[in-house]
Amino acid sequence: MPRPDARSPSDGGVRAPLRVTSSANPNVALLKSLHAKKGRAETGWFLAEGARLALEAADQDAWPVLVAIAESALDRAHIKTFADDAAAHGARVLITTEKVLGQVARRDNPQTVIAAYRQRWAGLEALAAGAFAVALYEPRDPGNLGTILRACDAAGASGVALIGQACDPFSVECVRATMGSIFTTPVARTTFEELDAWRRARGFTMLAASLRATQRHDQAPLGERTLILMGNEQAGLPEEVEEACDALVRIPMRGRADSLNLAMAATLMVYEVWRRRGYDGA
Numbered sequence: 001m002p003r004p005d006a007r008s009p010s011d012g013g014v015r016a017p018l019r020v021t022s023s024a025n026p027n028v029a030l031l032k033s034l035h036a037k038k039g040r041a042e043t044g045w046f047l048a049e050g051a052r053l054a055l056e057a058a059d060q061d062a063w064p065v066l067v068a069i070a071e072s073a074l075d076r077a078h079i080k081t082f083a084d085d086a087a088a089h090g091a092r093v094l095i096t097t098e099k100v101l102g103q104v105a106r107r108d109n110p111q112t113v114i115a116a117y118r119q120r121w122a123g124l125e126a127l128a129a130g131a132f133a134v135a136l137y138e139p140r141d142p143g144n145l146g147t148i149l150r151a152c153d154a155a156g157a158s159g160v161a162l163i164g165q166a167c168d169p170f171s172v173e174c175v176r177a178t179m180g181s182i183f184t185t186p187v188a189r190t191t192f193e194e195l196d197a198w199r200r201a202r203g204f205t206m207l208a209a210s211l212r213a214t215q216r217h218d219q220a221p222l223g224e225r226t227l228i229l230m231g232n233e234q235a236g237l238p239e240e241v242e243e244a245c246d247a248l249v250r251i252p253m254r255g256r257a258d259s260l261n262l263a264m265a266a267t268l269m270v271y272e273v274w275r276r277r278g279y280d281g282a
Helices: 026-033 037-043 051-059 071-075 077-088 098-105 124-129 142-155 172-178 192-201 239-243 262-276
Strands: 045-049 066-070 092-096 113-118 132-137 160-163 187-190 204-209 225-230 247-249
Touching: 026 037, 026 066, 026 092, 026 098, 026 113, 037 045, 045 051, 045 172, 051 077, 051 113, 066 071, 066 077, 066 098, 071 077, 071 092, 077 092, 077 113, 098 113, 124 160, 124 187, 124 192, 132 142, 132 262, 142 160, 142 172, 142 262, 160 192, 187 192, 192 204, 204 262, 225 262
Parallel strands: 066 092, 132 160, 132 225, 160 187, 204 225, 204 247
Antiparallel strands: 045 113, 066 113
8 A cells, every 4th residue: 555645854844734534535544554464564654542642752752654633632732732743743644533533443432643653673782771671582462562561661671672473563452552662662673592692792691581490580690781581471481592591580479370471470570670770760
């Protein structure tokens, strides 16, 4: 599907908003296509819903390439200002109805702002910006991934590396779960071999959560820098990956459950590492 003509700031002007009442409009069809991996791959864009996410993205100087806004929402000054600023940054702005927005969102009660953004992938070097980062081995659930990105943002982790066949961090489900952290938390794609070589060269101690571990997660050595490695929801980590780690750790449990949801376990690990570093910056 061809992209609509979107003018950049260097083009010397701002395009007027386009009023749209039909879901057959090609701009609306393009927004709808971003629910599918194919649509995201063809455009390099992703969908983000809600005025809050749009305003948080703008605070990070991330501006949409295409945005649909409910006409009724323009009565709110901050929405009108966002629409004007987005257009000034080159976005194609659609003023539309809640019915059309519902068709884009696939929800009965859609957000009043739905925008498409360019996907931004980070390199591994972005993970070296802080004292600890997270790596996920082939995570499959986009809700888990989004929640982990949100937790990493909250705890000040420097980023997340996705190893192997991971779910798409730019899927609608994942972006919803991040609650805006998709714009603030660097995400890199890598292989385990590349990641392991990189973290050794950068002096990261790699801790992996494993059911086979005996050492508690609050007792493992952190090193000057820490890389927290979490496994796949069903299979965990391959044996050869665990053998490459500096330490395997286990989150203690006393009830009948023998494991935790990946997002919950990763959040516990992230906050434990931050706690042991004194909650610096809290």
